[in-house]
Amino acid sequence: MSTRLADVTAPPRPRAPAEPDFGRALEEVEAALGEFLDAQARDPADRCxxxxxxVLREFVRDGKRLRPLFCHCGWLAAGGDPAGAPVARVGAALELFHSFALIHDDVMDGSHLRRGRPSMHRRLAARYHGDDREAAARFGVNAAILLGDLCLAWADEMLLTAGVDDDDLRRAAPVLHAMRSEVMVGQYLDLGGEWTEDVLDRAWRALRLKTAGYTVERPLQIGAALAGGGPDLLRWCTAYGRPLGEAFQLRDDLLGVFGEPGTIGKSVLDDLREGKQTVLMALTWRRARPGQREVIRRLHGDPDLDADGAARLRAVISDTGAEDAVGELIEARAREALAALEAADLPATARRACAELVHQATRRTR
Incomplete structure (x- = not known):
């Protein structure tokens, strides 16, 4: 009996390499994304x-691709084949979802730049046929909303045609549904949609829902679920991914105020002009003296804020110690993620990949 079973048992797969190959993983994501967009252009619903x-191809060209990488790491953590084709296509679908979120976010924030180039609504406004600048701006906003919606629909199409087993897709579905809802709710909080006296609490909730979850924790869980990972592994994705996602967004908040515009690809005035209630600014307010609070009241959220006014705000942020406090929070979250990684029983490739992404997410300059 044992002999017959051994005869029909498939030979073991070759052991995965110990070192993660992010280069190859990203090449596969880029190829999947390019092939999908090519197909949409070849057989369009209309010649427009x-x-x-x-335009969309250019917009997605320079992304950091962290979400596909974390999805890839979740796949590896569950024992998925490093060269597995479905996970690359799923990663590309996450990138389209990310594009939807960015396009709509820039519309709501009125941002002029994204990744060093005009934001989508400004690019599309330039395509308006006519001399009416207000009509062109209105067209750009409306067209960008539609293109963002299209990215959301195409993300689902890519996922459903990724070649993923139906059982694996059903296992990943609750995570996908949660991720989409969380992003919308987080954006609502980011807009100030809930009145509260505890601005710091709302800032933390917006950070966790709008960016931290769908950047790290949820892509990890999606990749793990698609490769057959069970509840214990999904809980580990939270233990590692949630603090790392928070560290990623806290770094983004610092870069949005103190970064180099040429490096981060957007203005360092936008968040200050908008009066964005980040954890950084909420901590600044809590620590500020009366005179410093007066500077914040006058300048934070001023749509005409200039470089001198921004320099005064940055001085208040630094003088209150909020800048250093956020830096310490980033380091603490990174240590928490690494501790979860150290305690986990993961394939060597996944362990090294996750360790490398801690560095990428928390030490980035753009």
Missing amino acids: LPPLVD
């Missing part, structure tokens, strides 16, 4: 679509 695909 291919030029929009070209």
